[in-house]
Amino acid sequence: MPDDAPRPTVSVPTPDTSPQHRPATRAVHAGRPAVVPDAPLNTPLTMAATYVAGGDVEYGRYGNPTWTAFEEALGELEGGRALAFSSGLAAVATVLDLVANDAVVVAPQHAYQGTLGQLGDAQLRGRARSRLVDIEDTDAVRAALDDDVALLWLESPTNPALEIADIRALTAAAREAGAYSVVDNTFATPLLQQPLDLGADIVVHSATKYLAGHSDALLGAVVVRDDELHDVLKKRRDLLGATPGTLETWLALRGMRTLHLRVERAQQNATELARRLEAHPAVTRVRYPGFGGIVGVELAGGAGAADLLCHATQVWVYATSLGGVESSLERRRRWRTEAATIPESLVRLSVGIEDVEDLWDDLDRALRAWS
Numbered sequence: 001m002p003d004d005a006p007r008p009t010v011s012v013p014t015p016d017t018s019p020q021h022r023p024a025t026r027a028v029h030a031g032r033p034a035v036v037p038d039a040p041l042n043t044p045l046t047m048a049a050t051y052v053a054g055g056d057v058e059y060g061r062y063g064n065p066t067w068t069a070f071e072e073a074l075g076e077l078e079g080g081r082a083l084a085f086s087s088g089l090a091a092v093a094t095v096l097d098l099v100a101n102d103a104v105v106v107a108p109q110h111a112y113q114g115t116l117g118q119l120g121d122a123q124l125r126g127r128a129r130s131r132l133v134d135i136e137d138t139d140a141v142r143a144a145l146d147d148d149v150a151l152l153w154l155e156s157p158t159n160p161a162l163e164i165a166d167i168r169a170l171t172a173a174a175r176e177a178g179a180y181s182v183v184d185n186t187f188a189t190p191l192l193q194q195p196l197d198l199g200a201d202i203v204v205h206s207a208t209k210y211l212a213g214h215s216d217a218l219l220g221a222v223v224v225r226d227d228e229l230h231d232v233l234k235k236r237r238d239l240l241g242a243t244p245g246t247l248e249t250w251l252a253l254r255g256m257r258t259l260h261l262r263v264e265r266a267q268q269n270a271t272e273l274a275r276r277l278e279a280h281p282a283v284t285r286v287r288y289p290g291f292g293g294i295v296g297v298e299l300a301g302g303a304g305a306a307d308l309l310c311h312a313t314q315v316w317v318y319a320t321s322l323g324g325v326e327s328s329l330e331r332r333r334r335w336r337t338e339a340a341t342i343p344e345s346l347v348r349l350s351v352g353i354e355d356v357e358d359l360w361d362d363l364d365r366a367l368r369a370w371s
């Protein structure tokens, strides 16, 4: 088109991204650039360690537009204000750091092993005390919430025991006891469970898992409703330097555009596989809470059988971590850091989005190889 040709006037309506839209619509549209002519549809990857002086951000540790886009999208899905961190464990550490010296943290005995590791470390250093509970025993958790408790840590489902907490009842009990409540929502994702609506003060994510969803980025996040709490956590992130990688937030935002499709398919596959595994002669127990993409199987042949299974599959990848598009599995007790009350033969299956019949054929063949 010649330079002097008349151009059509483009009038672009501002899209309505209001929270009354359903989650799938929000997952696709949240955190996009303002709609003006020639604006990119997707948030650019802004690689910047510093900014021209005089603005609101000034330096790369204090903020980045790509982080902000990821935070807006996750915030819209969880119903709060999100902050991205360098990893899930950086998010966990920053939240645990909120408690005063010598305060008590009540936490699940089968929380993620890294979270338990941080609690154990804090106790060893005399920084905080932890009280580990059976998260499914609501009365026992309530009884543990005395005046010394500053924080109730919930994870539901737990990793890897797949226990379920009564989040609504327990966050109410924590509030009554004057304690903050936190939910690690990594397994459920905001599509299956929104803890802030169930009374939690803080939500934590390993965005490494389902949110990013492709096993290629380490990233964490915290989501809160309270503006003051948001600012305190932001200040901790600035001070500790627990800041996300820019490429990682971009990848996670890209991943979140298909979160609803991936979670739906993984859950559909997991439901079917859990049902079939229940009837498998090599399996003594199946743990599946009825939602999500993680299934636990305990094997009649013990740890040896579990190790063999992990080495015998061809479609399922033998690897730690979870929440990727590809199915993976591992025997959790191969890690020294895993809780001693997790059965030796427990194999955690992270069910991906492949064809369920291929996943079943591979598992069934591997399970029969030695039984």
Ligand SMILES: *Cc1c(COP(=O)(O)O)cnc(C)c1O
Pocket: 087, 088, 089, 090, 112, 114, 155, 159, 184, 186, 187, 205, 206, 207, 208, 209, 218, 219, 220
């Ligand atoms: C993986 C995981 C974490 C830790 O996240 P990283 O991104 O690996 O640091 C925390 N909580 C749960 C439930 C996890 O599965």
